[in-house]
Amino acid sequence: MVETIKTDVLVIGAGSAGLSVAAGASQMGADVVLLEGHKMGGDCLNYGCVPSKALIASAKAAHAQSHSAPLGIANQPPDVDYAAVMEHVAQVIAQIAPVDSQERFEGLGVRVIREFGQFVSPTEVQAGDHRITARRIVIATGSSPLVPPIPGLDNVPYLTNETLFDLRERPDHLLIIGGGPIGIEMAQAHVRLGSKVTVIEGMTALAKDDPDFASEVLDAIRTEGVAIEEGAMAAEIREQARAIEVEAKDGRVFSGTHLLIAVGRKANTDRLNLKAAEIETTKSGIKVDARMRTSNRRIFAIGDIAGGLQFTHVAGYQAGVILRPMLFGLPAKAKTSHIPWATYTDPELAQVGLAEAEAREEHGDKLEIAAFSFDENDRAIAERKTTGKIKVMVVGGRPVGATIVGHRAGDLISLWSLAIANNLKMSQIAGMVAPYPTYGEINKRAVGAYFSPRLFDNPRVKQVVGLVQRWLP
Structure with a gap:
């Protein structure tokens, strides 16, 4: 027999985006049903961010053994047990998995149904022997590897x-x-x-x-x-x-x-029967507006399925955006100008906001560039991690983008995301004090590079200082 379920919020997909919505909505008092026909935690936990970074950690350890001479330690060829490395990866997944588990979310009050969901009408979803209607529906089915049609x-x-x-x-x-x-x-x-x-x-x-x-x-x-x-x-x-x-x-x-x-990736839309829900799609996924609403205004789409930036932190951010209208009826729009991303190579590569070429095209002569090199940072010198640099795009005294390559670039970029998200001035960022010696000083020195010409190469500043010195007791 088919069970009929009525709920406040139905979430389709238990990856990063869906789990964030389900946890937030349930803990704030909404009745929530969560559908997942495959693995809890989605791509990030099982196939993406978590296992790849665990593998990269093993690779860094192997590389360090054979490249330690600059620190006074004899180089040693690493004895790599590839099977053990992959077991380490599996153990990392297993250690994090309880956070995304069915048991945890049921403990939060979410009803978890381990079935794929398919629309049967603009207001109903079929999942196994369950037919579900909800005041609001969230599609968060993520993406899968794109396999191109290469002959052979x-x-x-x-x-x-x-x-x-x-x-x-x-x-x-x-x-x-x-x-x-x-x-x-x-x-x-x-x-x-x-x-x-x-x-x-x-x-x-x-x-x-x-x-x-x-x-x-x-x-x-x-x-x-x-x-x-x-x-x-x-x-x-x-x-x-x-x-x-x-x-x-x-x-x-x-x-x-x-x-x-x-x-690349392709959006997981095949199982959803979006036509029955009257939901429009694009080449990259589901068509959404700035509020992450689909063409069916009671249905939201977030994360990779929405066809924008495909990052776990974007999925979490979009989940926070849609919770406001779903739970409180408050308008909220998703932005992308403050969204950072990083490539976890060695050195790391990170970006937020406009890159230089984009900033020049948009702002022309108003653009100023503040730059600083890792080889002038004392902590980087101490650790022999001096390959790297930072570039901050500034317009009207406010950062509009930042690019960093170097050790811990993925951590350093967060400050610039904060600055852009809150429309901070470079003068406000200059008020930050970073502990010495840390890589965090690189951000501080980039701000210093922006102000140095204004302070030290300005004849009017020198003239004022000279006059003041004459009058000081």
Whole structure:
């Protein structure tokens, strides 16, 4: 028999976005039903952010053993147990999993149904033997790896981020199609763990980032032994003599033992029957307005499914935005100007707001650039982490963007997200005091670089100081 359920909030998908909505709405008094037909925690916990960063941590440890001489410690070739590394990854997932578990959310008062949801009308969703109506519905089904229609791909074994972490034998030679953040992160991690790695990129690696800053990352990775082949659009894939070959349109052929597809993501819309819900879609996902509402105004879409920036922290942010109208009837709009992102290579690469090219196009001569180098930071010098720099885009005395490459760039970028989110002036940021010696001083020194010409190269300032000194007792 079909059970009919009426609820305040129905959430479809138990990834980062859906879990944030379900937890917040339930704890503030709403009746919440959560649907998940696969794994609790979604892509981030099981296949994305968590396992990839755990793997990167192992790779950093291996790299440190063989690159410790600058600190007075003899270099030692790392003895990498790839199976043990992947067990470490699995243990990290298992340790975090209870936070996203069905038991925890049921403890918060959420009714969790482990079924996929499908719309049967603009107001009803079918999930197994349950038919659910809700005052508000949230679609948060996320995204999956995009597998391009490359001739021959169906006939060879290949990996995506959903299967990579199941490996227990280290790839001898890993071919990676895709030079975006995922491909580049996994390339560096695997070369540090002892694999030979070739990245095959149809256009330009890390193309969405500032090219000058991205080159610092790519140069570092090439130095470690990763072959990055740009302008190599894959035309055919085949298996030859127990090897996988990728032939590019220009005739180049790359051969390896394993193949990882990392060319992007596609929104998980197939199971939803969105037509029945009268919900419009785009090429990248579900069409939403600034309030994250779909064309069916009682239904919201957040996270990767909404077709915007595909990051876990964006999903969490959007969840907070829609809780206000759903629970309190208050208007709220999602913004993107203060959303940061990072690529967790070594050195790290981070961005928030406008990159320099975007800022110049939008603001022209009003744009000012404040810059500072890691090799002038005492903590970076002490730890031999001096590769890096920061660039802050400033218009009218306020930051509109920041780009950082270097050690802990992903942590350093948060200050600029705060500044842009709150429309802070550079003078207000200058009031921050960072403990010495820390990498946090890099942000402070970038602000100093903005004010230095105004203070130290200004004849009028020197004239005023001279006059004041004459009158001081």
